[in-house]
Amino acid sequence: MKRLAVAALVVALSAVAAFGAVQDFGKFTLDIADGWTATQTGPAVVITKDDKTASMSITIDSAQGNTADALAAAFVESFKGSFEKVGTPEKDDDGDYSWDMENGGIETHAMLSVEDGNYMLITMTNADAAADDMMAILNSVQEK
Secondary structure, three states: OHHHHHHHHHHOOOOOOOEEEEEEOOOEEEEEEOOEEEEEEOOEEEEEEOOOOOEEEEEEEEOOOOOHHHHHHHHHHHHOOOOOEEOOOEEOOOOOEEEEEEEOOEEEEEEEEEEOOEEEEEEEEOHHHOHHHHHHHHHOOEEO
């Protein structure tokens, strides 16, 4: 799963973020940057910039025997209820998926990886507003 976070480096070349403390979310830990707040609902952790200009979510959970193909299709379908536009998932050479969504002109990028019976779903909303912080948070993901 770490490869998905590393693949997200396309969003930013480097991360120069001031960090708060490492927070434990059950299946993984994250180092949350200063100026961001993380909350957990079930397996999903939503990390929001305190000024509300950007947010991201990270979910790591059991794939329950589903393939990446099936999960990508299911997530895209579920997001259609929340977003005005949901793009078609694109599969990369590693078998990971990514797609873009839009709501009120604000873009969200989603990435999905399935490995060792678990999936990792990452969404990043308005990533251009906080790319360095987001990359630093993603690079701090430590599965337990």
